[in-house]
Amino acid sequence: MESSGTTSGIEKVTVGDVELAYETFGDRSATPVLLISGLGSQMISYADEFCADLAARGTFVVRFDNRDVGLSTHLHEAGPPDLGAIRRGDRSGVAYDLADMAADAAGLITALGLESVHVVGVSMGGMIAQRVAFTYPERVRSLTSIMSTTGDRSVGGASEAATAVLYAPPATDRETAIARQLETSRVIGSPGFPLDEEAVSARAALAFDRAHDPAGVARQMAAIFSSPDRTPDLARVAVPTLVIHGSDDALVNVSGGRATAAAVPGAELVVLEGMGHDLPRPLWPEIIERIAKLVASVEGLA
Numbered sequence: 001m002e003s004s005g006t007t008s009g010i011e012k013v014t015v016g017d018v019e020l021a022y023e024t025f026g027d028r029s030a031t032p033v034l035l036i037s038g039l040g041s042q043m044i045s046y047a048d049e050f051c052a053d054l055a056a057r058g059t060f061v062v063r064f065d066n067r068d069v070g071l072s073t074h075l076h077e078a079g080p081p082d083l084g085a086i087r088r089g090d091r092s093g094v095a096y097d098l099a100d101m102a103a104d105a106a107g108l109i110t111a112l113g114l115e116s117v118h119v120v121g122v123s124m125g126g127m128i129a130q131r132v133a134f135t136y137p138e139r140v141r142s143l144t145s146i147m148s149t150t151g152d153r154s155v156g157g158a159s160e161a162a163t164a165v166l167y168a169p170p171a172t173d174r175e176t177a178i179a180r181q182l183e184t185s186r187v188i189g190s191p192g193f194p195l196d197e198e199a200v201s202a203r204a205a206l207a208f209d210r211a212h213d214p215a216g217v218a219r220q221m222a223a224i225f226s227s228p229d230r231t232p233d234l235a236r237v238a239v240p241t242l243v244i245h246g247s248d249d250a251l252v253n254v255s256g257g258r259a260t261a262a263a264v265p266g267a268e269l270v271v272l273e274g275m276g277h278d279l280p281r282p283l284w285p286e287i288i289e290r291i292a293k294l295v296a297s298v299e300g301l302a
């Protein structure tokens with residue numbers, strides 16, 4: 001089935017106590033694929049062309065802003081969390097965890113009238129996608145976990161340089177936000193591919209214009225820190241699973257991807273050489289092809 005890749009434009013739907021902004025690409029009657037974004041990343045982290053190309057493979061693509069980023073609900077009343085205290089085990093300042101974010105994703109699937117979907121998540125989005133797969137198995141046809149990890153603190157660790165950019169003071173204006181994103185991309189991006197500074201700058205500018213909320217990003221980080229190791233639960237994932245990871249990921253070491261694949265029965269692990277903690281454009285065709293092949297296999301179309 002071919003699809004035009006046409007976008008729906010931004011729409012919003014209430015899921016539980018939050019309102020989620022989402023956008024779709026392609027024919028609604030096609031096989032649904034839900035894309036879940038990473039820490040602090042808005043739905044635009046999945047580029048329009050990436051979504052349209054995936055839709056052109058016969059899928060109905062849904063991307064959305066997680067809570068606390070973009071055009072979805074921001075929990076301003078919760079205030080900024082004390083990440084140091086949370087890492088020491090004090091959960092009193094945690095507004096929500098990854099289970100709540102997985103409930104958002106599952107609620108969105110229901111609100112859109114989709115019985116079940118193929119779930120794809122990048123980084124924190126992969127963590128959320130994993131939780132959706134084992135918490136709401138009836139909603140998931142396949143799982144693709146990209147540049148993510150299991151929650152086991154002994155794997156998937158960040159390099160010293162990546163940790164430094166992750167904890168850098170937040171930008172306070174548009175130009176600084178763009179410069180900060182470029183700096184971050186130079187540290188955690190894909191060393192095997194040229195950095196597309198124009199694309200990174202444009203996406204950072206758009207993200208700042210849509211919503212700049214460092215406290216919201218910190219609350220998402222708190223959700224990661226306060227969530228338990230998913231390894232035992234991943235053993236219960238019964239859907240076909242693809243794990244994609246870059247060989248040169250400085251933010252989530254490739255050991256996190258290897259551990260994810262080892263934890264999920266029958267999971268396929270693909271390590272892409274030269275890829276870091278981003279989706280470099282030259283790798284889009286291969287990543288899209290692998291997702292589309294998994295979808296087609298599950299749907300009996302391969």
